[in-house]
Amino acid sequence: MARQPADFYRTKGLDVMTNLLQAHPDIDGVFAENDEMALGAIKALGAKAGKSVQVVGFDGTPDGLKAVQEGTLYASVAQQPKELGRIAVENALRAAEDEKTEETVKVPVKVVTKENVAGFGG
Numbered sequence: 001m002a003r004q005p006a007d008f009y010r011t012k013g014l015d016v017m018t019n020l021l022q023a024h025p026d027i028d029g030v031f032a033e034n035d036e037m038a039l040g041a042i043k044a045l046g047a048k049a050g051k052s053v054q055v056v057g058f059d060g061t062p063d064g065l066k067a068v069q070e071g072t073l074y075a076s077v078a079q080q081p082k083e084l085g086r087i088a089v090e091n092a093l094r095a096a097e098d099e100k101t102e103e104t105v106k107v108p109v110k111v112v113t114k115e116n117v118a119g120f121g122g
Contacts (some may be wrong), residue, residue, distance in 0.1 A: 005021045006037040013040020021045070030055045035064030035076055050074065060112055060120060076118060078110045092122045 001019055006012035013032060017040060021027065024107060030045075032038035038057030042049040049055055050072040057064050062076025067073035084107050090103045112120050 005041065006032070008036055010036040010040040010043075013037035015040075016097045017041035017044035028053055032057050035061040035067075035073070037057045038073055038076070039063060039067060044068060060110075061069050065112060065117055065120055067116055068112055071114060075111055075113045078112045080107060080109065083107050 004016045004020060004023055006016045010099060016037075017030065018051060022109060030038070030041050032041055032055070036059075041055055045053050047056070050070075054074040056074055057067075057070070057076045058079075060076045062090035064076040065078075068076055083084050087105055087107055089103060094101050110120075
């Protein structure tokens, strides 16, 4: 296992993946903390992406969903902005009424794969 930051940029994701491939040519999986870095890794992987190397991103962005549909991105973990907003407003109203709110609030995410990407507008 190897880690290297790409600062959430696609071009840095490409550079990092290129470097990692030199040190680890037999890599078979990549997890990127956002779709932009995952898409950069896919570009560096070329024909390996979606075939011998599975790449997973995070965010469920339009470009990420397109890559899932095309099969180069194995999956993206999609956040739910409407749910994030709803929960944020509920907690803001509670705070405004001096009601107790949780310090950490978890919002469910959904894993988007080729099998269910159509339901995400991909």
